[in-house]
Amino acid sequence: QVQLVESGGGLEQPGGSLRLSCAASGFTFVSYVMSWYRQAPGKTRELVASITGTDGTTNYADSVKGRFTISRDNTRETVYLQMNSLKPEDTAVYYCKARNDVYTYWGQGTQVTVSS
Numbered sequence: 001q002v003q004l005v006e007s008g009g010g011l012e013q014p015g016g017s018l019r020l021s022c023a024a025s026g027f028t029f030v031s032y033v034m035s036w037y038r039q040a041p042g043k044t045r046e047l048v049a050s051i052t053g054t055d056g057t058t059n060y061a062d063s064v065k066g067r068f069t070i071s072r073d074n075t076r077e078t079v080y081l082q083m084n085s086l087k088p089e090d091t092a093v094y095y096c097k098a099r100n101d102v103y104t105y106w107g108q109g110t111q112v113t114v115s116s
Contacts (some may be wrong), residue, residue, distance in 0.1 A: 002026035002105050004096045009110030012086050016114070020081040022096030022107055030054065032100050034072055034079040038092035038112075045095070049081060063089075086114045 008020040020036065035050035049070035050059045058070055069082040079096060091114050096107040 002098075004098060004105055004107035006094065006096050006107045006110040009094060009112045011113045011115065013116050014087060014114055016086050017082070017084045018086065018112060020083065020094055020096075020110060020112075022079045022081075024077045024079070024096075024098060027098065027103070027105070029077040029098075030074045032098040034070075035097045035099065036070060036079075036081045037095045037097055038090075039095070039109075040089075040092040043092075048094070051079065083112070086112075088114050090114050 003025045005023045006020060008018060010018065012018050030053045033050055033052050036048040037045050038048050039045040046061065048061055048064055049068055051070045051072050060068065067083065067085045072079045083090065091112060093109040093111050095109045098105040
C-alpha cells in the first residue's frame with residue numbers, strides 16, 4: 001500500500017524556519033521524482049520544489065528560491081523541505097507528491113501558517 005505521510009507543519013513567525021518531512025512507503029522510492037506543492041486558501045495548488053531520484057537534481061519556484069531547500073534520503077525513503085525566512089505568503093497546506101512515468105501519488109498535506 002502506497003503511503004506518503006507529511007509532518008513538520010505548524011505555526012511559525014515571519015522570518016522563522018520549519019522543516020517538513022514526507023515519509024514514503026509502498027513503492028520504489030529512488031525511482032520517483034519527489035516534489036512539494038502548496039495550496040493557499042482560494043488559490044490553485046502550485047509547485048514549490050522538486051528533486052529527482054538518482055542524481056538529486058532540484059528545481060524551485062521563483063518565490064522560494066534562496067529560502068527553501070528540498071532534499072531526500074533514499075535510504076530512509078524520506079523527502080524534506082527546509083523552509084527558512086518564512087513569510088506570511090508562505091501560509092498554505094503543503095503536499096508531498098511522488099511521480100514516475102506511470103504513477104502519481106499524493107500525501108494528505110500538512111498545514112503551515114506564518115503569522116505574528
